[in-house]
């Protein structure tokens with residue numbers, strides 16, 4: 001079953017989408033099967049992976065949600081786009097923006113994305129959900145569906161505010177029982193400018209305030225216009241500029257995410273060995289996705 005990570009920050013323009021895309025591709029380059037889910041009606045991730053005609057997409061995450069709401073069967077791989085760099089994408093467009101109002105009376109409206117993630121989870125090692133910058137029903141769905149939250153942030157005074165919002169929503173989700181085991185994957189500093197003492201001071205303060213409870217990734221993503229240029233071309237920094245200074249940090253963060261997950265799996269397995277028949281049940285083996293296409 002895939003580890004599902006919600007990439008989220010209450011603030012816009014902090015590098016959530018760039019982080020989702022480039023860490024997703026870093027994971028794929030390290031042999032992982034990766035699905036990115038765009039969960040922002042702006043469609044920036046979808047466009048940034050080269051699917052520029054958002055209105056022409058035949059089947060997006062909004063269609064998935066509506067199929068689930070209406071209890072209509074569908075092929076769980078429907079609409080998933082295969083990117084040339086080895087990741088899959090479930091895209092989104094502005095159709096997702098009407099979601100909040102239209103589901104106001106829907107029972108279980110917080111678990112719609114979770115139901116989809118559980119259905120496709122056997123096909124992937126990692127699912128990354130690119131969230132929109134707010135704490136509405138879309139973000140709640142992402143937090144209910146996820147195993148952990150990854151918070152990209154710039155090193156600025158307001159960053160603490162964004163992290164506080166994430167902690168508060170995390171608390172609400174776990175305390176409500178909607179997802180009691182939701183964790184933090186960590187905080188990633190983005191658009192980092194090595195020259196500034198200011199950034200270092202803020203980073204130090206964030207480590208002091210949150211380092212005890214949230215993992216703070218040591219590698220930082222540098223500010224580089226190459227990330228923007230890669231976005232305009234619909235590819236990752238890996239494909240755009242193999243010498244970019246952003247490559248190593250994305251690779252290292254990907255590696256850390258994989259090794260954290262391997263450790264967790266190992267301790268789950270140990271628990272099963274110690275307590276025969278214990279644990280959360282035996283998960284099915286990852287299926288060949290072709291089997292689902294029939």
Ligand SMILES: Nc1ncnc2c1ncn2[C@@H]1O[C@H](COP(=O)(O)OP(=O)(O)O)[C@@H](O)[C@H]1O
Nearest residue numbers: 012013014015016017018191222223224227228
């Ligand atoms: N490390 C970086 N260096 C320079 N520009 C970046 C970097 N990361 C993201 N950007 C650019 O900054 C803008 C906002 O980033 P984005 O990832 O879309 O943020 P968010 O998803 O949080 O709104 C985009 O134009 C993106 O290409």
Ligand SMILES: [Mg+2]
Nearest residue numbers: 016017040044
């Ligand atoms: Mg974004």
